[in-house]
Amino acid sequence: xxxxxCISIYSPPSPSLSSLSDHHNRRLPCVPLSESNPVVHLxxxxxxxxxxxxxxxxxxxxxxxxxxxxHGIKTKIRVVPNFPKPGIMFQDITTLLLDPKAFKDTIDLFxxxxxxxxxxxxxxxxxxxxxxxxxxxxxIGAKFVPLRxxxxxxxxxISEEYILEYGRDCLEMHVGAVExxxxxxxxxxxxxxGGTLCAAMxxxxxxxxxxxxxxxxxxxxxxxxxxxLNGKPLYILVEYH
Amino acid sequence: MFAGENGLQGDPRLKAISExxxxxPHFPKQGIMFQDITTLLLDHKAFKDTVDIFxxxxxxxxxxxxxxxxxxxxxxxxxxxxxIGAKFVPLRxxxxxxxxxISEAYVLEYGTDRLEMHVGAVQxxxxxxxxxxxxxxGGTLCAAIxxxxxxxxxxxxxxxxxxxxxxxxxxxLNGKPLYILVEPRx
Numbered sequence: 419x420x421x422x423x424c425i426s427i428y429s430p431p432s433p434s435l436s437s438l439s440d441h442h443n444r445r446l447p448c449v450p451l452s453e454s455n456p457v458v459h460l461x462x463x464x465x466x467x468x469x470x471x472x473x474x475x476x477x478x479x480x481x482x483x484x485x486x487x488x489h490g491i492k493t494k495i496r497v498v499p500n501f502p503k504p505g506i507m508f509q510d511i512t513t514l515l516l517d518p519k520a521f522k523d524t525i526d527l528f529x530x531x532x533x534x535x536x537x538x539x540x541x542x543x544x545x546x547x548x549x550x551x552x553x554x555x556x557x558i559g560a561k562f563v564p565l566r567x568x569x570x571x572x573x574x575x576i577s578e579e580y581i582l583e584y585g586r587d588c589l590e591m592h593v594g595a596v597e598x599x600x601x602x603x604x605x606x607x608x609x610x611x612g613g614t615l616c617a618a619m620x621x622x623x624x625x626x627x628x629x630x631x632x633x634x635x636x637x638x639x640x641x642x643x644x645x646x647l648n649g650k651p652l653y654i655l656v657e658y659h
Numbered sequence: 660m661f662a663g664e665n666g667l668q669g670d671p672r673l674k675a676i677s678e679x680x681x682x683x684p685h686f687p688k689q690g691i692m693f694q695d696i697t698t699l700l701l702d703h704k705a706f707k708d709t710v711d712i713f714x715x716x717x718x719x720x721x722x723x724x725x726x727x728x729x730x731x732x733x734x735x736x737x738x739x740x741x742x743i744g745a746k747f748v749p750l751r752x753x754x755x756x757x758x759x760x761i762s763e764a765y766v767l768e769y770g771t772d773r774l775e776m777h778v779g780a781v782q783x784x785x786x787x788x789x790x791x792x793x794x795x796x797g798g799t800l801c802a803a804i805x806x807x808x809x810x811x812x813x814x815x816x817x818x819x820x821x822x823x824x825x826x827x828x829x830x831x832l833n834g835k836p837l838y839i840l841v842e843p844r845x
Contacts, residue, residue, distance in 0.1 A: 548733035572683035
């Protein structure tokens with residue numbers, strides 16, 4: 419079993435905002451340390467069966483308890499078994515949207531993290547990324563760019579293919595929407611295998627933007643999507659195992 | 660009704676919103692001058708003004724649910740819902756919503772399509788706002804109104820960023836008031 423402590427990728431350190439599973443696993447964001455971060459010393463100790471314990475030294479205060487808003491958010495997400503096909507436990511965020519306080523808390527958690535960080539573009543992945551992305555963009559002063567399935571965007575597009583379980587799909591972005599040097603946040607409701615997020619990041623990087631982070635409400639960590647993000651940091655609110 | 664003729668005469672925000680919308684000729688097919696709101700979303704001030712105008716109008720109307728039509732209604736609806744303290748309900752194309760749904764057919768130029776809403780999302784007696792980026796024939800909005808009324812909600816108004824000028828004279832859709840910010844650009 420992995421046990422992590424969270425660190426903030428921005429200084430000053432902010433409270434732990436990654437969620438806790440029922441077993442209080444905390445996930446360390448995949449963050450390269452830079453001068454802008456507080457100094458953090460990581461000690462890794464290999465335990466039996468290859469698990470790691472990562473701890474932070476005293477230069478960084480221990481993570482506060484999980485933000486109290488997270489529990490309210492997690493309980494509002496409905497799991498629909500066997501959708502779209504048998505064996506899949508679908509994470510339905512529409513029930514979260516029915517609770518104004520929990521929905522607002524969701525947005526606030528992202529806004530608190532990204533405000534004042536010079537994010538110039540929030541890219542949302544069709545279609546549930548369109549629900550969370552724009553409120554974040556509006557609150558942090560960024561433009562919003564929809565990343566869409568093929569043939570939805572009317573203007574000239576660039577397009578990135580990605581692999582599905584069976585076959586391929588494609589994500590498109592308008593030419594000119596994002597410019598070189600833009601600092602981008604990618605938003606979707608959920609990360610599973612990471613294929614769609616990867617395609618999204620590729621689109622943004624191809625036009626010269628810097629992807630600062632990917633942000634999702636839900637992660638399915640068993641699918642290891644985090645590992646497909648080419649080292650880009652991922653910020654999530656709740657995990658579902 | 661158009662905002663510029665009802666309460667927002669001469670409001671400079673409307674002009675900026677209109678100018679931020681891009682026209683893409685012959686999309687999705689010959690003859691259609693497609694009103695592209697993605698350029699509006701790139702203009703933070705104009706996008707914020709769009710949401711603010713709707714929020715100012717609806718915040719004191721006791722609206723408990725904002726229903727947004729997939730997919731461009733999703734870009735405007737949630738921000739409005741959050742600001743007025745309402746829930747947001749996505750109205751989606753078939754087979755997207757995972758739970759039990761009710762479904763309403765509507766007519767396209769060729770054929771029909773369906774709009775779906777989760778059972779239980781909206782309760783009888785709720786006051787609802789329907790939002791989409793644009794109203795053309797009104798077919799989709801009509802289906803949206805019907806879904807909400809079938810579960811006993813009251814549709815207070817339909818709100819769109821862009822509306823065809825034909826909507827000027829008759830400011831009602833299926834008997835429901837219609838509120839539009841700007842006309843299509845040429």
